[in-house]
Amino acid sequence: MDLREKLLEVSRLFRIEYDYLGYETIQMGNVNHTYKVNFMLPEGKPKSFLVQNVNTYAFRNPVGLMENIDKVTEHIRQKKPGQLALHFHHTADRKTYVADGRDFWRMTNYVPSVTYNTVTDLQVVRNAGKAFGEFQMDLSDFDISQLTETIPGFHNTRQRYQQLMEAVEENRVGRVDQVRGEIEYLMSVQDTACRLTDLQMAGKLPLRVTHNDTKINNVLFDPTNKESMIVIDLDTVMPGLIGHDFGDAIRFAANFVEEDCREWEKAGVDLKVFEAFAEGFLSKTAGTMTATEMQTLALSCFALTAELATRFLADYLNGDPYFKIKYEDHNLVRTRCQIALAKDMLGKMEQMNRIVESCGAAAKA
Ligand code: GN1
Ligand code: MG
Numbered sequence: 001m002d003l004r005e006k007l008l009e010v011s012r013l014f015r016i017e018y019d020y021l022g023y024e025t026i027q028m029g030n031v032n033h034t035y036k037v038n039f040m041l042p043e044g045k046p047k048s049f050l051v052q053n054v055n056t057y058a059f060r061n062p063v064g065l066m067e068n069i070d071k072v073t074e075h076i077r078q079k080k081p082g083q084l085a086l087h088f089h090h091t092a093d094r095k096t097y098v099a100d101g102r103d104f105w106r107m108t109n110y111v112p113s114v115t116y117n118t119v120t121d122l123q124v125v126r127n128a129g130k131a132f133g134e135f136q137m138d139l140s141d142f143d144i145s146q147l148t149e150t151i152p153g154f155h156n157t158r159q160r161y162q163q164l165m166e167a168v169e170e171n172r173v174g175r176v177d178q179v180r181g182e183i184e185y186l187m188s189v190q191d192t193a194c195r196l197t198d199l200q201m202a203g204k205l206p207l208r209v210t211h212n213d214t215k216i217n218n219v220l221f222d223p224t225n226k227e228s229m230i231v232i233d234l235d236t237v238m239p240g241l242i243g244h245d246f247g248d249a250i251r252f253a254a255n256f257v258e259e260d261c262r263e264w265e266k267a268g269v270d271l272k273v274f275e276a277f278a279e280g281f282l283s284k285t286a287g288t289m290t291a292t293e294m295q296t297l298a299l300s301c302f303a304l305t306a307e308l309a310t311r312f313l314a315d316y317l318n319g320d321p322y323f324k325i326k327y328e329d330h331n332l333v334r335t336r337c338q339i340a341l342a343k344d345m346l347g348k349m350e351q352m353n354r355i356v357e358s359c360g361a362a363a364k365a
Pocket of ligand 2: 029213233235
């Protein structure tokens with residue numbers, strides 16, 4: 001069965017009975033496959049849905065994942081009735097997924113919106129910070145024990161380093177010699193990169209319910225103004241640290257270039273974007289943050305960047321089984337870009353700390 005037919009079959013299982021027009025592939029995310037599936041309503045208006053094929057290599061327990069999303073979206077919906085929310089469609093037997101033995105499908109409403117991969121508009125950045133900060137606050141009273149860890153140790157940086165070392169030892173596709181310099185750099189900063197994880201293990205940072213994948217393109221914006229509408233991609237909502245969300249957002253949004261820029265030497269942290277995001281994020285979260293959380297926010301940006309470098313590099317060494325790639329060395333380019341960004345962050349750590357301090361003080365005032 002070709003994809004066109006498959007998407008129709010899946011849509012019918014989600015009880016969409018309109019006339020089928022076809023599908024478009026959406027460039028969204030590096031892990032799942034996403035399609036916009038188009039129909040025609042009886043009154044002659046088009047209507048679209050988003051259908052995703054969940055990557056079960058990355059998510060070994062997709063049913064647990066969907067249960068997490070169900071609980072989290074329900075919690076937010078109850079808190080904010082009437083506000084735009086993610087809505088997953090159900091099959092006739094009330095499941096939020098279709099598992100056909102090979103693939104794992106789900107369907108949501110399609111929200112006309114704009115997303116940003118790189119941003120220089122500081123108002124947009126500030127609003128993204130607010131959106132992720134608010135998301136976390138909405139879940140601050142959610143019972144953590146209700147959540148399945150969809151990817152165990154997702155932001156355990158020590159474990160990520162270990163996985164990189166295993167990939168180096170196995171050298172499955174013979175790429176190790178090509179990346180000695182990258183391995184050496186990452187090893188040289190291991191303890192700094194893992195400080196957040198070490199503090200967590202020592203019980204010095206509180207566990208919260210966090211989003212864990214706070215790329216700015218996971219916030220949908222209203223096309224008519226710069227207001228954020230909704231936070232999407234809840235696959236990795238799990239117990240985590242506030243720094244995981246702050247750090248990953250900065251890693252993506254404040255980089256001068258996209259995370260897979262072939263001119264990786266241009267990567268670096270734009271402090272204006274950093275400040276705007278910090279302002280927005282802290283305006284929502286500062287009141288509930290501990291001193292240690294606040295003091296490690298800037299460090300968390302470095303931690304998440306170095307961590308992702310180890311993940312991209314391990315995937316490259318394993319023959320790219322995890323992240324979708326568009327060309328042979330894509331994961332290597334991603335690795336180099338994250339390393340260049342990480343180096344720049346280390347150089348700017350003092351400035352970043354000062355910005356966090358002043359935004360935190362302003363938010364509490
Ligand atoms: C993956 O698929 P996407 O783009 O939402 C990854 C994140 C990485 C990101 C890097 C479940 O996210 O952790 O930061 O790629 N998600 C998963 O672009 O591994
Ligand atoms: Mg994601």
